[in-house]
Amino acid sequence: MHPAVSTDENIKRYREQLDNIGFCYDWDREVKTCSPEYYKWTQWIFIQLFEHYYDVDTNQAKPIEDLKNHFITNGSEGHTAYTEEEFSFSKEEWSTWSEKEQADMLMNFRLAYRKTTYVNWCEALGTVLANDEVKEGVSERGGHPVERKPMLQWSLRITAYADRLLTSLDHLDWSDSMKKMQSNWIGKSTGAKLFFPVKDSDQQIEVFTTRPDTIFGATYMVLAPEHDLVEQITTADQKEAVEDYVKYVSTRSERDRMSEAKEISGVFTGAYAINPFNGEEVPVWLGEYVLKDYGTGAIMAVPSDDDRDNRFAKKYKLKIVEVVDKSEFEGAGRQEKVGKMINSDFLNGLSVKDAIQKMFDEIEAKGIGQRKVNFRLRDAIYSRQRYWGEPFPVVYNEEGITIPLPEQELPLELPELNDFQPAAGGKSPLARNEAWVSEKDGFIRETDTMPGFAGSSWYFLRYMDPRNEEAFASKEALDYWQEVDLYVGGTEHAVGHLMYSRFWHKFLYDKGLVPTNEPFKKLINQGMIQGVIEFLYLKKEKDNGQSVFVSADLVQEGEEDNYAKIPVFVDFVSDYGAANSYLNATGLGKFAAWRPEYGTARFETSSGSWTVGQEGDFRFETVSEVGKMSKRYFNVVNPDDIVERYGADCFRMYEMFLGPIEQSKPWDTKGIDGVSKFIRKFWGLFFDGDQKSFSDASPEKGQMKILHTCIKKVSTDIERFSFNTCVSAFMVATNDLKKAKCTSKEVLEQMVILIAPFAPFVAEELWHQLGNESSVFDAKYPVFEEKYLVEDSITYPISINGKKRAMAEFDANASKEDIEKAAVELPEIQKWLEDKTIRKIIVVPKRMVNIVVG
């Protein structure tokens, strides 16, 4: 199916569902990130990013033209543009460079730029896979091998904004946990970068370390297996081992490499580096735990003070030199920055803290390195080898220089294609459309497309002015709406979408295109309604070329590692959600038809093997896990049938009633009857059968108390997004009003207004039944009045040593002394005081009494 068709169907479907549930949206402001009217501006923003660099002096984005002019007049000398590498060239050199060489240099500074990055390449499928589609080195679909492969791709230089993304978190009304996740993700650390010369070579290894104090304990070095120097420094007799290892690591996902649960691995290059402080020769190793893209892609390993280095050193029997004496800090971890320096020449006797500072000075004095702030945050890869995305609004000339399209040629529309599979030779689908790719004058178009986060990084700005053809939004609209007041989103967006949006927004702010520095003022995290994911166990090793699935009950405990888990569409599964859910012959047939690549697979169950076409009594057990409802897991449950059966009011209130908004939980309709009953009960306050039962009778004091208790609870709970307790407050009020036989229109009318945002359909109907002409949503929302809740007396719990032993009622104005006296004299309390001395009596007014005895 064409993605445009399925996307339209999905949008239509969502719209129907949202209407069905009774959500109030201003549909005039609807935007579609895949429509050319919208993505014209996504492309436009991309070009702006391409045309700018980040100036670290003024801390804002500046036109790349300015930088180019600087290079023309000064060369690299004195430039203040953000970049990862250092470049040094004179204006004369610049002027001798070809246009292509100059363009390549500018690429190192542009906020949108091209560089070689690694992708998960699956040769068998001829395509690049998302990390999620790769499970333990093989593709989730088909179980084919996947390797890391370098590819020239677009990236966004988000790292230029790292510091600002970090510091402006302070001013946001976001949860602390969310801010922490973002700040950890950005991962600012202050350290030193320094060079270790390679023995018998003119090469140097650059490392970044936050622990320069431990340099005398640096007994070996580790390079990322992809490090540029690997080939040059590897000795002849280690060549084969190194090549094998590099190949092995290319099949490992980054996540696997970071996990320490798995066995540590590495290989010796044969080369030695010189420790610049003590002149010792230290072996240079490769290790998969060092990543190419973090820091410099190389570390000085200090096994005495780093856990991973320590494990590595022990495994490969490398030298360990203790350099920090932690004897005064019992229980301190290996990596804790405490203790006194030992075995460290001029650092001996210093505290770790002082030693770090001293080393910064030494390194700079010796001229072998300098202080450096490093960020864990990496630039965002912006290319996707897929059809369904925004085309890049650029062409490449014959030399490969990037030329952005002029604004009047935007949008560059996605051309029609009838086959969305990757093109031959691992190229993106768009490469099939040669007429589109080849532009006039030998120019060619980019065949990759933009990622999903392109359109989603700024859509909220388009809501402010969705039809504007002159700009992504008018200045007037942006000034009026400012930022997003409240953003409700899940924590799954914590470091992805929310970080990218903030980055784009800051860039637009720098250009004076938006009035605010941050896009989302307040943010709350709703939990996810989860689903049960059903997996089939697939043997990683094929049997004579045949895929073999094994029923979960036949897989031994501890053997799970030999299997890949393949998700199955939950509709095929019998007893879905139960612990022993399974596929019968029909279900297996559906699975095989749905996943044709497994059409020839064998499915082993306790009652024999099943293959396509077989009938009979098979029970192939699945693995059930609670996880997010997602297209990827084929476990999405549809709200429509609930609305059909119980009505939208009931669906809405039940979903709220399930629990706190920020908590995740599996979807389960058990209990929805309670909410359904409540709505009928609420209706029953107004009607006795078909007869209206309300009257003009003036409300009793007790009824007003019930009403205002409810108003108070609901008003405060709405403010703190505690909707589940609002629903229970309505239930309590309804039960109480019924018990009080309340028929007062005055009270009931207020209840209707109060409940309207929760159950809009029934509220509107009752509102009209009460004789009102206008909509309930135009009525004034009830206001809590304290006077209805004033109590004459208060019931106190009386505790002995913190354990409740009696209840007693006291006048609301009773003094502490009176309460103490009366409490002690209660017969239920007296028996606990026999043979005991009263040590203390604590009275918390209007709360409780605690008598301490001993």
Add this chain to the structure above:
RNA sequence: GCCGAAGUGGCGGAAUUGGUAGACGCGCUGGAUUCAAAAUCCAGUUCUGGCAACAGAGUGCGGGUUCGAUUCCCGCCUUCGGUACCA
């Protein structure tokens, strides 16, 4: 592994600043109504012992602070989200 969150009856959950643990709802048990069922209504329902009054235990596990801890501190366990190509 790392970062973040959560863990309370048979189940979903409540307890807003350290002050009555289990509100509200589901389920279950008994009863009313009914030829019967559904629906509805009434009563009970944390666990253990007890006819009961009552007593003991109890908020993932182990410690600590406090007159008092679901709430604060330290150490663990389990589950969920993220871990850079889902966004």
